[in-house]
Amino acid sequence: MEHPIQPQRFPWRLFWLLFALGILGMVSSIPIAIDLFGAVITAEPLPLPLPLVILLGAVQNFGLLALMVFLGLKLGQRVGLGAPLLEGWLNGNSVTNQWRASLGVSFREGIIAGIGIGVVLLIALIAVAPRLPNLPFVTAGRLAVWKRLLACLYGGLYEEILCRLFLLTLIAWLANKALRKSNERLSLTAFWISNLVVAVLFGLGHLPSASLVMPITPLVVALALIFNGIAAISFGVLFRKRGLEAAMIAHFTTDFVIYVVGPRFLVT
Numbered sequence: 001m002e003h004p005i006q007p008q009r010f011p012w013r014l015f016w017l018l019f020a021l022g023i024l025g026m027v028s029s030i031p032i033a034i035d036l037f038g039a040v041i042t043a044e045p046l047p048l049p050l051p052l053v054i055l056l057g058a059v060q061n062f063g064l065l066a067l068m069v070f071l072g073l074k075l076g077q078r079v080g081l082g083a084p085l086l087e088g089w090l091n092g093n094s095v096t097n098q099w100r101a102s103l104g105v106s107f108r109e110g111i112i113a114g115i116g117i118g119v120v121l122l123i124a125l126i127a128v129a130p131r132l133p134n135l136p137f138v139t140a141g142r143l144a145v146w147k148r149l150l151a152c153l154y155g156g157l158y159e160e161i162l163c164r165l166f167l168l169t170l171i172a173w174l175a176n177k178a179l180r181k182s183n184e185r186l187s188l189t190a191f192w193i194s195n196l197v198v199a200v201l202f203g204l205g206h207l208p209s210a211s212l213v214m215p216i217t218p219l220v221v222a223l224a225l226i227f228n229g230i231a232a233i234s235f236g237v238l239f240r241k242r243g244l245e246a247a248m249i250a251h252f253t254t255d256f257v258i259y260v261v262g263p264r265f266l267v268t
Helices: 012-028 030-041 050-079 084-090 097-128 136-140 145-180 188-205 218-242 244-265
Strands: none
Touching: 012 030, 012 050, 012 084, 012 145, 030 136, 030 145, 050 145, 084 097, 084 244, 097 218, 097 244, 136 244, 145 188, 145 218, 145 244, 188 218, 218 244
8 A cells, every 4th residue: 555655754653663563573583582593592602691692682683673664664755665554543544434444455465365375385385394304494383382473473573674664665765766766656667676676685584594403505595585585575565555564464474374373284
């Protein structure tokens, strides 16, 4: 759902809401990250006391998150990308029939897309699991359900702020300027350039964490690019069509299908 392109004041209330949601997403990943990667990370001696390392990491990550949200919203105003439902809610539009109808459509399309993507990727992951027994999907399946459920918030909240609100918007703005030499409405070509670039980055971005539990082979790289790329492209389309909220719902639902429901279908 694209905004009308016109001079707008910066939406500070939306900034703080998305910043808080991003922090929630980051914190939600901690329990499963400790179980999956804790032993590997703590195997090496730390240069500083652990509490100080955690504090410095939190300050750094919160600062980067604030920058991502700010730039995403600022540039999104120029190319018609953003979080229209949350912004409308903050502006008091939630009482209107139009806002409620948009909420229903975004929620429905996000759920349907998330289930569809999740089922397709789950079938593919189950098919390759015998060859890659240390896939994060397989190892996560051995953990408590509540930890896997919390991890879905990381994808649905933090990763969507990073990949769609920030990266896709930034690259789309740059591509739009290069193609049109102005801040006009986002062109379809600029959107697809950014959507494909972000899909590749999204796939590659999963390799560092995977490398902590398994060797990175050409097959692993190819699967990371294909599986994550399919999801990222779909989330990008929803982001442009319905807004960040629909992409968040779809991403959360996809992860729920894969990480919460999916392990039940693994052959042990």
